[in-house]
Amino acid sequence: MTPKISLRTYTFIDSLQPQLAAYIATVSQGFLPVPGDACLWLEVSPGMAVHRLTDTALKATRVHLAQQVVERAYGSMVIHQRDQSDVIEAGRLILNSMQAQQGDRQPCRVQWSEIIRGMTPDHTVLINRQERRGSMILPGQSMFILETEPAGYITYAANQAEKAARITLIDVKAIGAFGRLTLAGSETDIDEAAAAAIAAVASPRGTH
Numbered sequence: 001m002t003p004k005i006s007l008r009t010y011t012f013i014d015s016l017q018p019q020l021a022a023y024i025a026t027v028s029q030g031f032l033p034v035p036g037d038a039c040l041w042l043e044v045s046p047g048m049a050v051h052r053l054t055d056t057a058l059k060a061t062r063v064h065l066a067q068q069v070v071e072r073a074y075g076s077m078v079i080h081q082r083d084q085s086d087v088i089e090a091g092r093l094i095l096n097s098m099q100a101q102q103g104d105r106q107p108c109r110v111q112w113s114e115i116i117r118g119m120t121p122d123h124t125v126l127i128n129r130q131e132r133r134g135s136m137i138l139p140g141q142s143m144f145i146l147e148t149e150p151a152g153y154i155t156y157a158a159n160q161a162e163k164a165a166r167i168t169l170i171d172v173k174a175i176g177a178f179g180r181l182t183l184a185g186s187e188t189d190i191d192e193a194a195a196a197a198i199a200a201v202a203s204p205r206g207t208h
Contacts, residue, residue, distance in 0.1 A: 005053075005098045005100070007104045008043040009108075009152030010042055010207075011204050012040050013205075033064075040063075040087050041077075042076065042077050042152070047070045048070060057079055057090040060089070061087075063080065065079055066078040071176070091207040092207065106150055108148050110201060112147040116145070117142045117190075120139060124139050134169050134170045134171050135170060137182075141185060142187045144167075144182070145181065147178050149178050154174050156200050156204050156205065158197070160196045161196045162193075164195070165193040166185060166189050168184045
């Protein structure tokens with residue numbers, strides 16, 4: 001008997017922002033997106049089910065696979081294409097194959113959010129050594145950190161934050177039990193970015 005597939009994350013990004021697109025390129029091993037691409041982030045349980053869903057999307061549409069991660073509990077995939085309609089159609093077909101609806105996705109819960117202002121040199125040096133995929137945070141800047149469950153919603157938060165303010169993307173962890181986002185910038189920009197990120201996870205966008 002085939003186990004039921006549970007939809008954890010289902011998030012549509014209409015236009016990848018430059019920093020997030022560049023960050024994805026540092027962590028993904030598939031066909032890498034470029035700024036402006038539409039993107040769908042999908043996370044399901046059990047993890048192995050993501051192979052079947054990936055196959056459905058790639059055979060029926062022109063989308064490209066940027067990333068696929070298969071863990072025991074969760075499986076995630078990131079598909080993208082310049083034409084939003086291809087990504088939207090791929091999402092529709094995936095949901096149909098699961099006999100699911102977008103509304104079946106697990107609601108996003110904010111586990112932690114905080115702004116730390118006027119970062120000290122010691123603190124920033126340590127963060128820069130730990131987070132080696134994104135950009136660097138500088139002493140004196142403010143930092144916004146956000147943790148969500150499920151993890152995949154954090155990419156939508158990052159994209160919306162980058163749209164809203166002139167920030168530096170330090171880290172985006174969207175795999176595993178929890179998603180984590182770290183941004184840096186001036187106090188004003190970080191306040192705007194934080195508000196945009198919180199609003200994004202409170203009402204994450206789907207494909208319709």
